[in-house]
Amino acid sequence: MIPPGETIGILGGGQLGRMLAMAAAQLGYRAHVFSPEADAIAAEVCGDFTMAAWDDTAALRRFAADCAVVTYEFENVPVAPLAALGAVKLMPGVRALEIAQDRLAEKRFVTELGGSPAPFLAVASRDDLSHAILTIGTPGILKTRRDGYDGKGQWRIMTPADAEALDADVFDRELVYEGFIDFRAEFSVLLCRGADGDLRFWDTPENVHEGGILARSTVPGGALVQGEVNAARSLARKVAVALDYVGVLCLEFFATKAGPIFNEMAPRVHNSGHWTIEGAITSQFENHIRAICGLPLGETTLAARGVKMNNLIGDAAHDWAAILSDPSNHLHLYGKAAARPGRKMGHVTRLVLK
Ligand SMILES: Nc1ncnc2c1ncn2[C@@H]1O[C@H](COP(=O)(O)OP(=O)(O)O)[C@@H](O)[C@H]1O
Numbered sequence: 582m583i584p585p586g587e588t589i590g591i592l593g594g595g596q597l598g599r600m601l602a603m604a605a606a607q608l609g610y611r612a613h614v615f616s617p618e619a620d621a622i623a624a625e626v627c628g629d630f631t632m633a634a635w636d637d638t639a640a641l642r643r644f645a646a647d648c649a650v651v652t653y654e655f656e657n658v659p660v661a662p663l664a665a666l667g668a669v670k671l672m673p674g675v676r677a678l679e680i681a682q683d684r685l686a687e688k689r690f691v692t693e694l695g696g697s698p699a700p701f702l703a704v705a706s707r708d709d710l711s712h713a714i715l716t717i718g719t720p721g722i723l724k725t726r727r728d729g730y731d732g733k734g735q736w737r738i739m740t741p742a743d744a745e746a747l748d749a750d751v752f753d754r755e756l757v758y759e760g761f762i763d764f765r766a767e768f769s770v771l772l773c774r775g776a777d778g779d780l781r782f783w784d785t786p787e788n789v790h791e792g793g794i795l796a797r798s799t800v801p802g803g804a805l806v807q808g809e810v811n812a813a814r815s816l817a818r819k820v821a822v823a824l825d826y827v828g829v830l831c832l833e834f835f836a837t838k839a840g841p842i843f844n845e846m847a848p849r850v851h852n853s854g855h856w857t858i859e860g861a862i863t864s865q866f867e868n869h870i871r872a873i874c875g876l877p878l879g880e881t882t883l884a885a886r887g888v889k890m891n892n893l894i895g896d897a898a899h900d901w902a903a904i905l906s907d908p909s910n911h912l913h914l915y916g917k918a919a920a921r922p923g924r925k926m927g928h929v930t931r932l933v934l935k
């Protein structure tokens with residue numbers, strides 16, 4: 582067990598790191614954020630900040646010397662330089678990071694555990710894509726294997742002509758082509774596994790994405806989602822156990838007539854779990870900190886009849902005064918300087934009490 586008073590290292594300085602640092606502070610821990618970005622918004626609420634590149638092993642070594650445990654808020658951290666953390670434990674572990682940062686590895690891993698992703702094939706060239714389209718059909722989505730988020734690094738292929746129109750430089754990176762799923766709804770399974778193996782699920786949010794970006798989460802999900810939760814949870818549990826996972830894990834699914842289709846996983850706290858701050862007995866951030874420090878987990882049950890979480894994207898965050906004029910709203914602003922289209926600036930949570 583890591584006792585309060587010690588320092589928790591957080592790789593990544595975005596809003597997830599910011600909310601993790603606040604949860605750490607609540608439990609009496611100090612947070613040390615490591616990020617290559619000078620304007621890391623997590624740095625405003627932590628005890629120490631290292632600004633350095635992901636592959637700066639000297640900086641990683643100094644960072645590790647200050648931390649009792651290191652976690653990450655972002656899964657695209659290059660894995661090799663993390664050896665510089667030495668004996669300081671990374672939680673969740675490196676394997677979870679390696680799998681989740683590669684869409685192909687992630688789909689193969691989940692398939693081995695009995696899960697069903699959309700039909701997929703690896704693509705490294707234009708010829709591979711033609712072959713994938715012949716095998717899987719259209720419509721489909723071509724995605725970068727690595728570094729995609731919020732719908733970035735994706736090309737929708739409605740017809741083979743869309744594939745022919747792609748620029749040659751698209752094929753400079755490793756890709757995966759997957760069939761388009763005609764889903765009825767999207768949902769995510771959020772769980773936390775403690776160092777002692779205690780595994781708890783939060784209620785399942787139904788998620789709506791707009792332009793590839795999460796727009797809102799509603800808890801509990803609708804009847805269709807409810808009907809698929811058990812199958813999805815059973816897969817998520819297998820993933821957590823297979824990875825000997827410690828911390829919060831999120832798996833995203835499409836709800837279809839044929840049951841849940843696995844979309845992707847995040848080895849970290851997740852935007853579709855922000856509602857847990859006010860809407861669950863223990864938030865995803867608090868339980869993540871408890872888990873990586875070896876403390877017992879808190880209850881994950883709902884603290885209200887239901888919860889709605891809306892992301893504030895781009896200019897929407899400017900409406901904060903109107904949002905606060907309704908006393909039922911909880912406003913979270915991340916302190917990002919410039920609103921850009923598609924940029925997550927904050928979120929609003931509202932509990933459904935009766
Ligand atoms: N195979 C698919 N079929 C249908 N919709 C998809 C598919 N893949 C992605 N999407 C839509 O795009 C969103 C973002 O894609 P996702 O693969 O989760 O990327 P990101 O890593 O950017 O979140 C999904 O939540 C879903 O709405």
Ligand SMILES: [Mg+2]
Pocket residue numbers: 833845
């Ligand atoms: Mg996603």
